[in-house]
Amino acid sequence: MSCYRLEVARAALGTTRVIELPALAALSPAAGEAILTVDKFALTANNITYGVAGDMIGYWQFFPAEGDWGQIPVWGKGTVVLENDSGLNIGDEFYGYFPMASYLVVEPVQATERGFTDGAAHRQALPGVYNNYALMTAGNGFDRQFDDHQMIYRPLFTTSFVIDDYFDDNDHFGASNIILSSASSKTSFGLAFLLRKNRDVKVTGLTSAANKAFVESLNLYDQVVAYDALDTLDASENVAFVDMAGNRQVLEALHHHFGDKMVCSCGVGITHWESRDGQPPSILPGAKPKMFFAPDQIQKRNQEWGPQKFQAELSAAWQAFLVVVDGWVSINHRVGRGELEETFQEVLAGAKPDQAFVVSLE
Ligand SMILES: NC(=O)c1ccc[n+]([C@@H]2O[C@H](COP(=O)([O-])OP(=O)(O)OC[C@H]3O[C@@H](n4cnc5c(N)ncnc54)[C@H](OP(=O)(O)O)[C@@H]3O)[C@@H](O)[C@H]2O)c1
Structure with a gap:
């Protein structure tokens, strides 16, 4: 070889x-x-x-x-x-x-x-x-029958789990709708799965036109909106944004659309890497966008819950996810x-x- x-x-x-x-x-x-x-x-x-x-x-x-x-x-x-x-x-x-x-x-x-x-x-x-x-x-x-799942999903789902917990821990920052970009990504739909499963908050998925049918077929999002239709979103309610795409145009359009109703804006990914233009971030209305740093929330929970409870909660969520993900x-x-x-x-x-x-x- x-x-x-x-x-x-x-x-x-x-x-x-x-x-x-x-x-x-x-x-x-x-x-x-x-x-x-x-x-x-x-x-x-x-x-x-x-x-x-x-x-x-x-x-x-x-x-x-x-x-x-x-x-x-x-x-x-x-x-x-x-x-x-x-x-x-x-x-x-x-x-x-x-x-x-x-x-x-x-x-x-x-x-x-x-x-x-x-x-x-x-x-x-x-x-x-x-x-x-x-x-x-x-x-x-x-569980060795899930080796492939472990390497594909585990690093992503762990992040989904920690973001879900972060929102729970912070009463969703007062948002009634949580908007996820790159809704078709494994990290986003893992998060949508947890948000939907654990509590009563609306979850909106943003995706490209080509991936809209897939995202809708997941049945995890209350609504699925293409990036070119962001202005159709209801701007009367408080929203939080979890940004998996890292697309400046989408970020700016959302902040301008929601203004002060954007109560949390949290950067996680850069799937739209080709859209990056190297420009410094602009000052936007609403909550200041900040990067989500999973280790901070993990450390907080390890202190509050102890590492065993944290691992047990993650493991239970993971098992539930494994049951459904191959269908998607x-x-x-x-x-x-x-x-x-x-x-x-x-x-x-x-x-x-x-x-x-x-x-x-x-
Ligand atoms: N900060 C952290 O700790 C952490 C941890 C885990 C994951 N993440 C981030 O979350 C993001 C998602 O990761 P994943 O592995 O879950 O992704 P994935 O499942 O491979 O997601 C694929 C989706 O990303 C978008 N995309 C991918 N390549 C693209 C391209 N070249 N141009 C435009 N769109 C593209 C498309 O979504 P749409 O059409 O729906 O936009 C596509 O369906 C990554 O940026 C990853 O680094 C961060």
């Missing part, structure tokens, strides 16, 4: 190259290191956002590349194939943050029966959540470098919302 990785030009994500890597047989880990094959991983708009926000948030630093090239991180599964006094066992499988590459060299620290942290020096300044690898055992909460989105498996490159371009350009992708490189 040949080993390789996919790199992207950091300033032009559509430009990619494949770099050949030394064969595994030629590798011998240094003391304290382990090598995991990257068996499979999910690709969604979230990964594209890692590239779009790579310089802002430091995503390029996880898996460095040379010069103007970068490696986009993905959520996936890896297996330990080589190790040298690392605390890991050959054959152990881990869920975590990987490059789109045949393998990853890690320097495990704090290895327990639950997982380990990559202690590699270049990752130390980065948020801990991305450096942790979870052992995929039943005892550690992994089909999972496609893609294999090999040609299909990896095709899938990357497809997701970059905006894949069909009823399709999700799991890629393996061999």
